[in-house]
Amino acid sequence: MKRLLFALLFTTSLFAADDVTVIRAARMIDGKSDAVIAPAVIVIRGNRIEAAGSDVAAPAGAKVIDLGDATLLPGLIDAHTHILLQGDVTNEDYDVQLFRESLPYRALRASRAVKIGLENGFTAMRDVETEGAMYTDVDVKRAINNGVIPGPRMFVSTRAMSITGSYGPSGYSPEVTYPRGVQIVDGVENARKAVREQIGNGADWIKIYSDRSYFIAKDGTLSSIPNFTLEETRAIVDEAHRLRHKVAAHAMARPGLTNAITAGVDSIEHGVAIPDDLMDLMVKNGTYLCPTLTVTEYVAPGRTAAGGAIWGKMPTFHRDSFQRAVKKGVKIAFGTDVGGFPWELNEAREFSYETKFGMTPMQAIRSATIVAAQLLGQEDNLGSLEAGKFADVVAVPGNPLDDITVMEKVRFVMKDGKVYVNR
Numbered sequence: 001m002k003r004l005l006f007a008l009l010f011t012t013s014l015f016a017a018d019d020v021t022v023i024r025a026a027r028m029i030d031g032k033s034d035a036v037i038a039p040a041v042i043v044i045r046g047n048r049i050e051a052a053g054s055d056v057a058a059p060a061g062a063k064v065i066d067l068g069d070a071t072l073l074p075g076l077i078d079a080h081t082h083i084l085l086q087g088d089v090t091n092e093d094y095d096v097q098l099f100r101e102s103l104p105y106r107a108l109r110a111s112r113a114v115k116i117g118l119e120n121g122f123t124a125m126r127d128v129e130t131e132g133a134m135y136t137d138v139d140v141k142r143a144i145n146n147g148v149i150p151g152p153r154m155f156v157s158t159r160a161m162s163i164t165g166s167y168g169p170s171g172y173s174p175e176v177t178y179p180r181g182v183q184i185v186d187g188v189e190n191a192r193k194a195v196r197e198q199i200g201n202g203a204d205w206i207k208i209y210s211d212r213s214y215f216i217a218k219d220g221t222l223s224s225i226p227n228f229t230l231e232e233t234r235a236i237v238d239e240a241h242r243l244r245h246k247v248a249a250h251a252m253a254r255p256g257l258t259n260a261i262t263a264g265v266d267s268i269e270h271g272v273a274i275p276d277d278l279m280d281l282m283v284k285n286g287t288y289l290c291p292t293l294t295v296t297e298y299v300a301p302g303r304t305a306a307g308g309a310i311w312g313k314m315p316t317f318h319r320d321s322f323q324r325a326v327k328k329g330v331k332i333a334f335g336t337d338v339g340g341f342p343w344e345l346n347e348a349r350e351f352s353y354e355t356k357f358g359m360t361p362m363q364a365i366r367s368a369t370i371v372a373a374q375l376l377g378q379e380d381n382l383g384s385l386e387a388g389k390f391a392d393v394v395a396v397p398g399n400p401l402d403d404i405t406v407m408e409k410v411r412f413v414m415k416d417g418k419v420y421v422n423r
Contacts, residue, residue, distance in 0.1 A: 020045050020062040021417070025395055028052070028072040031369040031384030034362050036401065040072050044391040047417035052385045065422070067395050067412055073365065074385050075123030075392025075415060076407075077372035078347055080269055080290045082339025083110040083117075083125070083140060083154075084133040089302035089341075095169045098132040098179050106133050110140050113343045114151030119421050120346050121410035123392040124153040124372075124382055126335075128207045128248055128269065129160030132179045138202035150420060153392075155376055157205035157248065158198045159183040161191070161236065163227045166212050182209065188235040191228070195239040206240045208233065208265075210249045211256025214272075214310050222273035222317045224253035233263035246377070248290070254278070261287055267333065267375060271325070272296065273317040279328045288331045288375045291322050293353035295337035298345070319357045326358040333375040334368035351400075351407040361401045391417040 021044045028040030030052060041056040042049060058064060084106050088094050097106065110133075117125060130137050141154035162182045169178060185194045195206055210233065211224035228236070233249075240247045241264070249260035252272040260268060261281050267288040268274070274282070274289075282289065296318045303311035325332060334354075336347040354364040373383025381390050395412035413421035 020050075020059050021391075022058040022062045022064045023067065023072065023393060023395075023412075023414075024064065025067040025070040025072045027070075027399060028054075028385060029362070029365055029400070030386060031074040031366065032386060036071075036399070042072060042385060042393060044393075044414075044417055047391050049385060049387055049389050049391050051387055065412075065419075070395040070397055070411065071399055071406075072385065073121075073394050073396065073400075074369040074373075074383055074389075075394055075413075076121045076348070076368045077124040077126075077334060077376070077382065078117065078122045078152075078336055078338065078350075078368070079126040079267075079333045079372045079375055080292050080335025080337050081117070081125045081127050081347075082129065082131060082337065083113045083127050084130045084136055085339035086113070087342040088131075088339065089299050090306045091168060091171075094131070094181070098169060098181065103133055103136055107136050107140060110136065111143070111149045111151070113339065114140060114144065114154070115149065116343045117338070117347065118150055118152050118415065119410075119413060120348055121394040121396075121407075121413055122152050122347065123394070123413065123415040124155070124376070124378070126155040126157070126205060126248075126376060128157050128205070129182065130158060131160075131339075132181045134159060135201045141202075152415070153382075155204045156202065157207040158201060158203040160207040160209065160250075161185045161194055162209040162212075163232075166227050167209060185228075185232075185236075188231055191232050191235040192239040195236055195243070195245075199240075199243055199245055204245065206236060206245055206247045207269075208236055208247065208249050208260070210251040210260040210265075211253060214253060214314075216310070216313070221275070222253045222313075224255050226255040226259055228259065230259050230263060233259045233265075237263045237265055261285065269335070270296070270318075270337075271321055272314055274321045274325065276324065276328070279325055279330055282330050283328060286331065288333050288371075289325055290333050290335035290375075291318070291325070291354075292335050292337040292340075292350075293318060293322060293357065294345075294347065294350045295340040297353065298341040322354075323358040326363070331371060331375075332359075332363075332367050333372040334364075335372075346408045348408040348410070351404045355404050361404045364404060365400065365407075391415075
């Protein structure tokens with residue numbers, strides 16, 4: 001009996017030691033405070049952080065990963081992605097993917113996209129619609145969770161919603177039947193039904209298109225045509241919240257923004273030209289902004305050249321709106337709209353735009369860590385390096401507070417306690 005007990009204790013101790021990893025680096029930004037912790041030590045047991053700080057002792061027998069002159073950060077979160085898109089500058093770019101690529105082929109391309117995102121340091125993503133690929137994002141998420149393919153933690157919104165006559169593809173003969181990029185929803189009862197349907201098929205979030213057809217109003221402001229009525233938008237938000245899900249709204253100018261914010265959506269996507277009074281309402285309501293600066297800068301030249309003159313003016317509106325949102329204290333979560341631009345362009349470029357247009361480097365980092373985690377309702381698990389959180393850790397060379405572009409040079413990625421990148 002004593003031999004058996006000794007053998008069991010010995011085996012258990014070996015397992016415990018083998019299951020512990022210690023990561024060391026010159027410094028750490030933990031996501032909780034503005035302080036830089038130096039030197040940095042993180043103790044990981046299994047898939048959770050056991051301890052993190054500057055004076056943390058390494059358990060005996062633990063595996064040690066020493067990253068030298070690097071900065072440790074919480075796993076990054078991109079709160080606005082499209083894994084089922086591979087670039088969307090022109091209508092032709094979009095239509096080719098919907099008409100010429102099968103859903104299995106698009107799923108294969110998405111599996112490559114999520115791998116790229118993970119290797120760039122994004123250990124979690126909120127994907128805000130499949131653009132005609134139905135519920136394929138749910139399958140990609142399942143494949144990641146089951147270890148079939150590598151990828152981030154996915155929070156998916158499946159098909160997104162808009163109204164009749166508002167969303168592409170468009171311009172084809174009415175006699176031709178072809179896939180739509182969204183689920184078409186008209187009327188209050190259909191809106192509630194669509195929310196239930198999408199959640200029943202695996203949606204974590206509900207995504208709506210609140211406006212379209214952008215133009216310059218007589219007063220020089222950016223304006224738009226709203227999609228849903230306020231009653232329809234309220235029905236979507238009410239039904240989603242009743243079922244304990246959140247709502248993201250694509251909204252770029254006053255008409256769409258007014259409906260979305262008044263109805264109580266949880267996040268505004270893009271927010272290219274938010275008037276001050278609506279920003280004040282966002283602050284009051286706790287509405288998040290997911291600005292996606294990268295995609296605006298990327299698509300503007302191509303869309304302008306293709307005949308969309310308004311897109312040449314979008315970056316100016318967007319920069320001004322973002323700067324005012326930062327000053328007013330709107331809660332800003334990092335989002336890029338990658339998929340609207342090719343996945344080969346590192347989505348971490350968003351950090352440079354955020355700092356160029358008004359954020360400090362620390363604010364930008366927090367937008368992609370603890371603030372994005374709060375938007376997702378995952379602040380108990382993600383967004384900071386502290387005991388009890390998931391072991392999602394990235395490292396960049398040097399200090400990103402001195403040079404934010406190093407966020408595009410991630411050299412170490414751990415997700416859920418497993419190392420995916422160690423350059």
